[in-house]
Amino acid sequence: MKPILFLCLVISLVSCNGFSQKKDNKGTTYDIVKTNAEWKAQLTPLQYRVLRQEGTEQPFSSEINKIYEPGTYVCAACDTPLFESDSKFDSGTGWPSFDDYIKGNVLFSKGSGGMYGTEEHCATCGGHLGHVFNDGPRKTTGKRHCINGVALKFVPKS
Numbered sequence: 001m002k003p004i005l006f007l008c009l010v011i012s013l014v015s016c017n018g019f020s021q022k023k024d025n026k027g028t029t030y031d032i033v034k035t036n037a038e039w040k041a042q043l044t045p046l047q048y049r050v051l052r053q054e055g056t057e058q059p060f061s062s063e064i065n066k067i068y069e070p071g072t073y074v075c076a077a078c079d080t081p082l083f084e085s086d087s088k089f090d091s092g093t094g095w096p097s098f099d100d101y102i103k104g105n106v107l108f109s110k111g112s113g114g115m116y117g118t119e120e121h122c123a124t125c126g127g128h129l130g131h132v133f134n135d136g137p138r139k140t141t142g143k144r145h146c147i148n149g150v151a152l153k154f155v156p157k158s
């Protein structure tokens with residue numbers, strides 16, 4: 001029994017290492033760099049899955065969907081301001097949607113394109129936020145930043 005448990009432990013450690021190395025090799029340097037264990041300790045399981053493992057929350061599951069008051073949406077992992085309330089719109093998708101972002105604070109990677117659009121992530125901690133699509137409001141930017149609410153925190157203006 002014991003050797004089997006040991007083997008499972010080794011396999012899980014090796015696979016974790018392999019995963020983190022892949023994430024770190026994107027070639028981007030971030031101001032905030034933490035180990036997977038540190039992120040796990042800081043974030044909720046869903047936040048960890050979305051921000052650190054590029055997961056996607058269930059549509060219509062985030063309270064952020066219902067917020068339309070003035071303020072700023074910051075990264076749930078590192079508090080970097082990412083989106084302003086005046087760029088938020090109801091896309092009907094069930095995910096918080098914005099037609100613009102705070103320049104310099106959001107990075108885009110073309111690697112995971114296709115039907116999921118271009119991936120976007122926090123420029124400070126590298127956390128995965130969502131994807132950007134070209135079917136946003138035509139009167140403004142034409143972009144739809146489809147963001148996981150769990151990756152954001154809302155800071156009211158007042």
Ligand code: FE
Nearest residue numbers: 075078122125
């Ligand atoms: Fe961040």
